[in-house]
Amino acid sequence: MRMYDIIMKKRNGGSLSGEEIRWMIGEYTAGRIPDYQMSAFLMAVYFRGMGEDETLELTMAMARSGEMLDLSGIQGIKVDKHSTGGVGDKTSLALTPMVAACGIRVAKMSGRGLGHTGGTIDKLESFRGFSTEISTEQFEEQVNRIGISIMGQTADLAPADKKLYALRDVTATVDQMALIASSIMSKKLAAGADAIVLDVKTGSGAFMKTEEDAKALAREMVRIGNGAGKHTIAIVSEMGQPLGNAVGNALEVQEAIATLRGEGPEDFTELCLTLGSCMLVAGKKAGTTQEAREMLQKVIEDGSALNKLAEFVQAQGGDAGQVWHPETLPAAAIHMPVPAPEDGYIQAIQCEEVGNCSMILGGGRVTKDSVLDLSVGLILHKKVGDPVKQGEAMATIYANDPEKAKEAAARYTAACRIGQQPVEKQKLIKAVIQ
Ligand code: URA
Numbered sequence: 519m520r521m522y523d524i525i526m527k528k529r530n531g532g533s534l535s536g537e538e539i540r541w542m543i544g545e546y547t548a549g550r551i552p553d554y555q556m557s558a559f560l561m562a563v564y565f566r567g568m569g570e571d572e573t574l575e576l577t578m579a580m581a582r583s584g585e586m587l588d589l590s591g592i593q594g595i596k597v598d599k600h601s602t603g604g605v606g607d608k609t610s611l612a613l614t615p616m617v618a619a620c621g622i623r624v625a626k627m628s629g630r631g632l633g634h635t636g637g638t639i640d641k642l643e644s645f646r647g648f649s650t651e652i653s654t655e656q657f658e659e660q661v662n663r664i665g666i667s668i669m670g671q672t673a674d675l676a677p678a679d680k681k682l683y684a685l686r687d688v689t690a691t692v693d694q695m696a697l698i699a700s701s702i703m704s705k706k707l708a709a710g711a712d713a714i715v716l717d718v719k720t721g722s723g724a725f726m727k728t729e730e731d732a733k734a735l736a737r738e739m740v741r742i743g744n745g746a747g748k749h750t751i752a753i754v755s756e757m758g759q760p761l762g763n764a765v766g767n768a769l770e771v772q773e774a775i776a777t778l779r780g781e782g783p784e785d786f787t788e789l790c791l792t793l794g795s796c797m798l799v800a801g802k803k804a805g806t807t808q809e810a811r812e813m814l815q816k817v818i819e820d821g822s823a824l825n826k827l828a829e830f831v832q833a834q835g836g837d838a839g840q841v842w843h844p845e846t847l848p849a850a851a852i853h854m855p856v857p858a859p860e861d862g863y864i865q866a867i868q869c870e871e872v873g874n875c876s877m878i879l880g881g882g883r884v885t886k887d888s889v890l891d892l893s894v895g896l897i898l899h900k901k902v903g904d905p906v907k908q909g910e911a912m913a914t915i916y917a918n919d920p921e922k923a924k925e926a927a928a929r930y931t932a933a934c935r936i937g938q939q940p941v942e943k944q945k946l947i948k949a950v951i952q
Contacts (some may be wrong), residue, residue: 521545521555528562543579547678553685558692560682566568568696574745576696580704581746583678587627587654587710594623595801598711599793600702602735603635603904605723605873606760610638610668612782613790615826618666619817620794620810622801625661627675629711631883634723634873636767639670644768644847644892648836666830677705698725699738704741713749713800715793716740720948721758723869729754729948736951747876751796754948755789759867759902762786765882766786766895768847769916775844778824785901785946791815792947795804797821838845848893854923855911862936864904864912871933872896875926879917891918896930903943 519542519792527534534542542559543786545551568576586794589596589706597815601607614624628650631637639650650670660667706714716739719725720732736752743750753929762783765804776782777790795810804810817823824841832838840846876882880891893916917923 521551521559521769525555525559525562527558528566533569534535534572534575536571539572539575540579540669543576543583543678545682547583556682556685557689557691560686560689560697563662563697564691564894567694570741573696573700574742577700577703577707577742578746580676580678580682580700581707584674584676584708585672586708587675588708589625589658591658592623592625596623596625596661596711597713597715597797597801598626598709599715599717599797600706600707601717602702602725603885604719604757604761605634605636605869605876606762606765606770607636607757608762608764608770608774608786609717609789609793610640611641611771612777612786612931613794614668615668615778615830616790616814616823617794617797618664618830619805619822619826620798620813621665622797623661624666624668625657625711627671628668629671634870634877634882636765636873636876636882638668639643640890640892641770642668642836644771645831645836645840648831650834652834654806660833660929664826664829664833666826667834668830671705676708679704683903693725695731695735695738699735699819701745703739703742707746707748708790711748713797714743714751715796715800716743716750717789717793718752718754719757720754721756721869721944722866723760724757730902731861733949733951736949740951749800751793751800751950751952753950755797756867756944756946758944759869760872760898761789763901764895765872765876765897765898766879767890767892768849768918769895771847772844775824775827775841778818778820778827784835787904788946792950796950850891850893850916850918852915852917852920854915854927856913856915856927856930857909858900858906858912858936859908859931860936861908862906862938863940864900864902865901865935865937865939865941867898867935868933871929872898875915875930875933878926878929879915879922880919894918898924903941905940924949
């Protein structure tokens with residue numbers, strides 16, 4: 519087989535066979551196909567697309583390019599959850615102990631943040647001593663013992679995707695549906711869970727800016743997951759403004775703890791209940807989403823979800839006392855309110871720009887090697903649709919450097935659009951696709 523012929527076939531709008539796709543991914547992962555040929559192929563896919571069978575073949579070939587995690591040593595149905603990423607998305611922090619408290623086995627691999635989006639591992643490291651650098655044996659043992667463990671992604675998980683993603687990033691070929699779907703799903707399939715619940719974000723802070731594109735991506739990923747024999751459900755949810763009120767690592771941990779106490783923001787609590795219900799049904803702990811919702815509400819009310827978080831933090835070397843005393847989590851020295859420049863209603867909050875504010879403060883990674891300040895970030899006091907009075911705080915900036923605080927405050931002000939007309943609040947859950 520020759521890469522030249524495969525490029526030509528795709529360039530001319532042909533469909534590749536499974537054999538061709540498997541050969542190409544194997545040879546590329548082994549370093550026997552140069553990046554310039556793979557770049558040409560990716561651009562051909564960008565313009566010609568891929569059919570359903572081709573996308574599934576590509577996903578499976580990338581999933582099998584490295585280690586396929588075998589979670590058969592963990593009893594019960596393992597349910598994984600994945601978000602396409604956003605600002606203030608601390609869902610895994612609250613959701614995983616909630617579903618684990620209901621008996622679901624959570625064996626999850628998570629990543630770190632890059633750019634304007636945060637990552638679960640960085641947030642969890644707000645707990646003193648907490649580590650996700652654990653062995654696969656410890657991971658399995660912990661899930662069997664307490665029902666929950668989160669580890670960092672192993673270097674050998676879908677290495678073909680790692681190489682391809684880096685190439686797509688510099689060849690303007692990231693935003694192609696089949697390539698995104700196969701990239702995300704290859705990692706999920708290699709991570710070994712029996713069922714997958716996806717949270718596909720849409721809006722200004724998301725990868726998919728329009729609801730239509732987000733729904734199409736969700737349908738594609740559900741089709742791939744089910745085609746690979748994993749029960750897969752996707753939710754399409756709003757990311758036109760930050761989720762909840764907190765943005766920034768330790769601040770988001772505090773908000774997740776408040777949510778497990780039943781005192782969280784309405785939108786964030788609702789998302790956790792919706793995703794959690796899908797996870798309980800997929801894991802066969804509940805027959806209907808209504809029954810699942812009641813189970814989740816109960817573990818919040820009786821404190822068992824919060825206890826599960828403490829158990830999880832302790833099992834991974836963290837200071838569980840901070841779950842009961844979140845005021846001891848990393849705290850910033852400067853609290854700077856951001857006043858509304860005029861009376862009116864918040865019409866829009868540029869979501870990506872709020873993530874950038876957190877990054878300016880030191881809470882996000884500019885490069886892979888950036889050292890984070892876990893204490894900084896923002897708390898939003900007003901969200902889209904809320905009325906504001908001139909001078910009233912729209913948000914508070916948490917910082918350790920006064921110059922950075924001023925810069926973030928100015929950018930936050932510019933990110934908020936205030937108008938005289940009341941606006942309708944956006945629906946949080948746009949669709950459930952299964
Ligand atoms: N996240 C991924 O892992 N891959 C993509 O292609 C896009 C987002």
